[in-house]
Amino acid sequence: MRALLALLFLLLALPAQAANPVGMAEVQLEDPATEARARALMAELRCLTCQNQSIIDSNAPQAQMMRVEVRERISAGEDPDEVRAWFVERYGDWVSFAPPARADTALLWMAPFLFLLLGGLLLMRRIKR
Amino acid sequence: MMTKLFWLLPLLLFAALLALMGGNIGRSPEAVILSHMIGKPVPEFAFGGTAGAEGLSRADLAAGGAPVLVNLFASWCLPCAVEAPQLKALVDRGAIIHGIAVRDTPDDIAAFLDRHGNPFTRIALDEQGRMMLALGASGVPETYVIDGRGIIRFQHLGEIRAEHVPVLLAQLEKAR
Numbered sequence: 401m402r403a404l405l406a407l408l409f410l411l412l413a414l415p416a417q418a419a420n421p422v423g424m425a426e427v428q429l430e431d432p433a434t435e436a437r438a439r440a441l442m443a444e445l446r447c448l449t450c451q452n453q454s455i456i457d458s459n460a461p462q463a464q465m466m467r468v469e470v471r472e473r474i475s476a477g478e479d480p481d482e483v484r485a486w487f488v489e490r491y492g493d494w495v496s497f498a499p500p501a502r503a504d505t506a507l508l509w510m511a512p513f514l515f516l517l518l519g520g521l522l523l524m525r526r527i528k529r
Numbered sequence: 530m531m532t533k534l535f536w537l538l539p540l541l542l543f544a545a546l547l548a549l550m551g552g553n554i555g556r557s558p559e560a561v562i563l564s565h566m567i568g569k570p571v572p573e574f575a576f577g578g579t580a581g582a583e584g585l586s587r588a589d590l591a592a593g594g595a596p597v598l599v600n601l602f603a604s605w606c607l608p609c610a611v612e613a614p615q616l617k618a619l620v621d622r623g624a625i626i627h628g629i630a631v632r633d634t635p636d637d638i639a640a641f642l643d644r645h646g647n648p649f650t651r652i653a654l655d656e657q658g659r660m661m662l663a664l665g666a667s668g669v670p671e672t673y674v675i676d677g678r679g680i681i682r683f684q685h686l687g688e689i690r691a692e693h694v695p696v697l698l699a700q701l702e703k704a705r
Contacts, residue, residue: 448562448667448668449667449668461632462661462667462668465657465658465661465662466662468657469659469662487662488565489565489566490564490565490566490662490663490664490665491562491564491565491665491667492562492565494562495562
């Protein structure tokens with residue numbers, strides 16, 4: 401019975417292997433700290449074909465390619481911000497979920513403080529009355 | 530009076546939000562991400578050839594000749610088979626097309642070209658698909674106009690349909 405079950409599981413495992421695309425060995429980095437840094441960046445890069453997913457969440461081949469690129473660059477000693485810049489150079493700010501801090505994004509970054517200020521003012525008016 | 534209007538503000542904001550969302554109904558949610566490499570030189574690369582054709586490198590593209598088309602394709606890519614007649618039409622009208630086969634094997638490429646025709650002057654075998662990210666591609670197929678100095682001048686996303694052939698020929702002429 402056990403042998404039969406084992407055989408069944410083996411058969412079930414076969415198609416998954418066959419579906420692996422060409423030239424795409426995705427291996428985690430050996431050093432856990434480096435892998436963690438690579439993963440942190442992957443969570444902030446946007447998949448190009450599935451768009452609102454990060455590349456760490458996506459099964460799309462293109463996301464897989466981007467993960468391979470990220471791991472290779474991080475393990476070669478590149479800083480995560482450099483790797484992000486490499487992707488932005490090719491795909492624009494769109495590819496990064498973390499918006500850049502620039503003059504034209506100032507309103508976005510200031511928005512939480514502006515809303516806090518507005519809320520504070522409203523509260524003050526309430527209390528005074 | 531002012532305060533009354535003031536309390537209407539959230540409602541107005543909500544109405545504005547609804548209008549914004551309503552305006553997007555029916556539009557494709559897929560943003561088209563053009564490569565930001567247009568106007569920049571092709572990154573350094575060199576790949577060996579396959580299917581009897583010579584390979585391709587950055588040096589080949591920057592050798593100072595006429596502008597060429599570089600087509601990212603793969604044997605596993607269905608739209609690549611769809612655009613095959615248009616690639617042939619482009620060659621018939623004088624275009625030079627180099628292929629970059631991404632994430633593919635020599636056998637599969639040879640079979641694909643046997644079946645759909647081979648429009649390529651050179652074919653680079655990019656087993657890992659590195660050129661896709663290097664060029665800023667969002668998928669396969671994609672076609673780039675590269676001028677004689679190796680500068681990327683134009684990007685066509687997706688398969689080439691009959692109506693795109695004149696556009697690409699015009700872009701080749703413009704890149705001279």
